[in-house]
Every structure is written in C-alpha cells, then in structure tokens.
Amino acid sequence: QVQLVESGGGLVQAGGSLRLSCAASVRSFSTYTMGWFRQTPGKGRDFVATSSQSGGSTYYADSVKTRFTISRDNAKNTVYLQMNSLKPEDTAVYYCAARGGSLYYTRMGDYDYWGQGTQVTVSS
Numbered sequence: 001q002v003q004l005v006e007s008g009g010g011l012v013q014a015g016g017s018l019r020l021s022c023a024a025s026v027r028s029f030s031t032y033t034m035g036w037f038r039q040t041p042g043k044g045r046d047f048v049a050t051s052s053q054s055g056g057s058t059y060y061a062d063s064v065k066t067r068f069t070i071s072r073d074n075a076k077n078t079v080y081l082q083m084n085s086l087k088p089e090d091t092a093v094y095y096c097a098a099r100g101g102s103l104y105y106t107r108m109g110d111y112d113y114w115g116q117g118t119q120v121t122v123s124s
Contacts, residue, residue, distance in 0.1 A: 002026040002113040004096050009118030012086055016122075020081040022096030022115055030054070030074040033104050035111055036081045038092035038120075045095065049081060050104040059104055064090075086122045093117040 003025040012018055026032065035050040049060045049070040058070050069082040079096060097111035105111065 002032070002098050004098060004113055004115035006094065006096050006115045006118040009094060009120045011121045011123065014087055014122055014124050016086050017082070017084045018086065018120060020083065020094055020096075020118060020120070022079045022081075024077045024079070024098060026077065026098070029077040031100060032098045033101050034070075034072060034079040035097045035099075035105060036070060036079075036094060037097060037108060038090075038094045039117070040092045045108050046092075047106045047108070048094070050106060051079060052104045053102060057104055059106065061106075083120070086120075088122045088124045091120060091122050093119050 005023045008020040030053055033052055036048040037045040038048050039045040047061050051058050051070045051072050055072045067085045072079040095117045096115045098113045099111045
C-alpha cells in the first residue's frame with residue numbers, strides 16, 4: 001500500500017513559479033517510478049512529467065518542457081515538480097502518482113497509486 005500526499009499548490013500570477021511536493025508513505029520509495037499529471041474541469045488527466053526510480057531518467061509533456069522540472073529525494077520519500085514561467089493554461093489540479101518498476105511511464109493507466117491532488121491557479 002502506497003499513500004501519496006501533494007502540497008504546494010496555490011494562486012500565482014502568470015510568469016511566476018511554484019514548487020509542488022508529493023510525500024509518499026511507503027517502504028522502498030526508490031523502487032517506484034513517480035509521475036505528475038494534471039486535470040481541468042471536464043477533461044481527463046494529462047501527463048505532465050515522470051521520473052525513474054533513481055531520478056536519472058525524466059520525461060516531460062511538450063507543453064511543459066523547459067518550464068517544469070521533476071526531481072526526487074529518495075531519502076525523504078518525496079518527489080517534486082518545480083514549475084516556472086507559469087501560464088494561465090497551466091491552471092489545473094495536479095496529482096502525483098506511483099508505480100513499481102524500473103522504467104518511466106506517461107499514461108494514467110500505468111500508475112497504481114494516486115494522491116488527492118493540489119490546486120494550481122495561474123492568473124493572467
């Protein structure tokens with residue numbers, strides 16, 4: 001059983017930055033691939049970023065590449081999403097997710113565990 005809790009969301013002006021955190025209550029956090037997804041009203045969850053077990057391999061959606069950075073601290077059982085140069089279209093509920101495995105994944109169905117989400121609102 002894996003429990004995930006996101007934090008760090010809030011209201012920010014366009015061009016600003018936020019850092020989201022996801023704390024995992026789990027044994028052997030380093031054996032899990034972690035991901036970030038986001039969802040807006042009336043739409044499904046879209047892939048944002050993923051990090052392999054060691055953090056050595058990362059992958060980003062084209063819409064956030066060069067602006068967002070995923071990282072992890074396995075000693076703290078935490079994954080982060082640093083969001084810079086935020087745009088109004090980044091407004092969404094952001095979710096972290098986890099699955100066992102040595103690869104990274106970009107599809108919602110590939111993940112086994114999900115947090116409750118944290119709201120990010122970017123004003124113009």
